[in-house]
Amino acid sequence: MSGPLSASVATLCDEMASRVGAEAGHQLIQIRDRLGEPLRVAIAGRLKAGKSTLVNALIGRRVAQTAVGECTRVVTRFRYGTADRVDVVCRDGQRKSLPLDDDGMIPQRLGVPASRVAFVDVTLTSEKLRELTVVDTPGLASTDTVVSARAEEAVGVSTAPFDADIDADSAGEVAAAEAVVYVFTQAVRADDVRALEAFRDASARLASSPINALGVFGKVDTLVGGAGDPWPVAAPLAEQQGALLARTVSDVVPVVGLLAETGESGRLTGADRDALKQLAALPAGQLKLILASADLFRSRATVLGAEQRERLLGALDLYGIGFALAQLAAEPDVSTGELVRRLVAASGFPRLQHTLQETFRWRSDAIKAGWALARLERLAGHTRDENDRERLRGAVERLLRDPAYHRLRLLDAAQRVATGSVPMPMQWEQELTRLATSEDPRWILRLPDAGADELATAAVAAANRWRVYAVAGAGPAQSRVAQVAHRGFHLLAQQVRR
Numbered sequence: 001m002s003g004p005l006s007a008s009v010a011t012l013c014d015e016m017a018s019r020v021g022a023e024a025g026h027q028l029i030q031i032r033d034r035l036g037e038p039l040r041v042a043i044a045g046r047l048k049a050g051k052s053t054l055v056n057a058l059i060g061r062r063v064a065q066t067a068v069g070e071c072t073r074v075v076t077r078f079r080y081g082t083a084d085r086v087d088v089v090c091r092d093g094q095r096k097s098l099p100l101d102d103d104g105m106i107p108q109r110l111g112v113p114a115s116r117v118a119f120v121d122v123t124l125t126s127e128k129l130r131e132l133t134v135v136d137t138p139g140l141a142s143t144d145t146v147v148s149a150r151a152e153e154a155v156g157v158s159t160a161p162f163d164a165d166i167d168a169d170s171a172g173e174v175a176a177a178e179a180v181v182y183v184f185t186q187a188v189r190a191d192d193v194r195a196l197e198a199f200r201d202a203s204a205r206l207a208s209s210p211i212n213a214l215g216v217f218g219k220v221d222t223l224v225g226g227a228g229d230p231w232p233v234a235a236p237l238a239e240q241q242g243a244l245l246a247r248t249v250s251d252v253v254p255v256v257g258l259l260a261e262t263g264e265s266g267r268l269t270g271a272d273r274d275a276l277k278q279l280a281a282l283p284a285g286q287l288k289l290i291l292a293s294a295d296l297f298r299s300r301a302t303v304l305g306a307e308q309r310e311r312l313l314g315a316l317d318l319y320g321i322g323f324a325l326a327q328l329a330a331e332p333d334v335s336t337g338e339l340v341r342r343l344v345a346a347s348g349f350p351r352l353q354h355t356l357q358e359t360f361r362w363r364s365d366a367i368k369a370g371w372a373l374a375r376l377e378r379l380a381g382h383t384r385d386e387n388d389r390e391r392l393r394g395a396v397e398r399l400l401r402d403p404a405y406h407r408l409r410l411l412d413a414a415q416r417v418a419t420g421s422v423p424m425p426m427q428w429e430q431e432l433t434r435l436a437t438s439e440d441p442r443w444i445l446r447l448p449d450a451g452a453d454e455l456a457t458a459a460v461a462a463a464n465r466w467r468v469y470a471v472a473g474a475g476p477a478q479s480r481v482a483q484v485a486h487r488g489f490h491l492l493a494q495q496v497r498r
């Protein structure tokens, strides 16, 4: 499952582990083990942004609490396992197992004070977790100014964007993620951007950048009133936000998380469909009225019982209900399964899944290898034994000389440019980003129909351009980046000739 880059870092860890002292050896084994695990994605964002809802959609099960009053203050990690299991991991290292509650969700009461909890470790038999470990985080609280100030302080000391009440253990659990999905709603606020950027320092080499961070514009159904279609507003807004956040996330994908969750978790039943059908039979004027607001729906949709009304609101909200009613009006016999499929399509979730795949999954080898190398470099710097330090540093350097590892230098350089720490003209930046994030020479060189010869010529020309830029271009930082790009295009030319 792991790619060639992470595999060779893992081999290096194994080899070195027997040659260094016990302390460093133990850490090397930890890094190696981690390389064999699925990519770890943290879901970050402010309180009530819809993070846990999105987590459930990604897992395909409603396991994370999203109840209205719910306000989880702990980090929860969801990973694949052969049995469903919830372990509360305490800060003193103690573990306490809990059963899922009657609804199959993590119990709201953990039985341990939140202040003592490091994080909650959940293993599930969900197939979707085989390739992705998901870390749900509490939100960055910001309405309360005191908490906000403390959150900022926490951000200042380069932890991650979450509530200041979070302890170091859970902060570490989030910082250990190799990629981040940042969920926000409506206008992107200054503290959103700051919080997102705070990830940057947390994992050194490949911290939050367009390389490993994706933005999700959540709850877009709440942009317009009632059951109105939010997409004509949501799509251009997401594009604007994408431009605003271009230095921090690779894309901003709009989504109705609630509909994705309901659809992907199989929450909608045949009875729900029948209830919707009853509503669909109402006269148009009355329908318009009950779909105007949640309060009107509660007080006027009396062909249904109170419980059924709440259930539909909770699972679909007004836009989902209105969408389902329109489907049923046009096609009264549509099955529950087909209705669910259309709801998921209307949620925007398929595009999010596709983008996740594109952004993270195929890059995950480089992301993980980069993460591991950053850990190794840190280990080489901190190990007490001087000989161990030397050995580790030497091993990392040898590995980086392998041409395959040039990919990591490229990602690192592209990240510096993309985040603005090394400014560069847009065209150069874009070419570097393409080179760093793809293996397809036609796409990198923007020659979709070219043959091998033409590609090789173009790659050599690009290499030359970057060499000139390295010599004659701007400052020393730009020059270093340009040298990395120069070598990258040189290697690309060799690759297409083979």
Ligand SMILES: Nc1nc2c(ncn2[C@@H]2O[C@H](COP(=O)(O)OP(=O)(O)O)[C@@H](O)[C@H]2O)c(=O)[nH]1
Residues within 6 Å of the ligand: 045, 046, 047, 048, 049, 050, 051, 052, 053, 054, 065, 066, 067, 068, 139, 218, 219, 220, 221, 222, 255, 256, 257, 258, 259, 317
């Ligand atoms: N209408 C609507 N409500 C949503 C959506 N996503 C989440 N919610 C609701 O918003 C509330 C907070 O969501 P939650 O996922 O718990 O937010 P978190 O605090 O970021 O984890 C819950 O009541 C969700 O049902 C959405 O896309 N549309």
Ligand SMILES: [Mg+2]
Residues within 6 Å of the ligand: 051, 052, 053, 065, 072, 137, 138
């Ligand atoms: Mg939550």
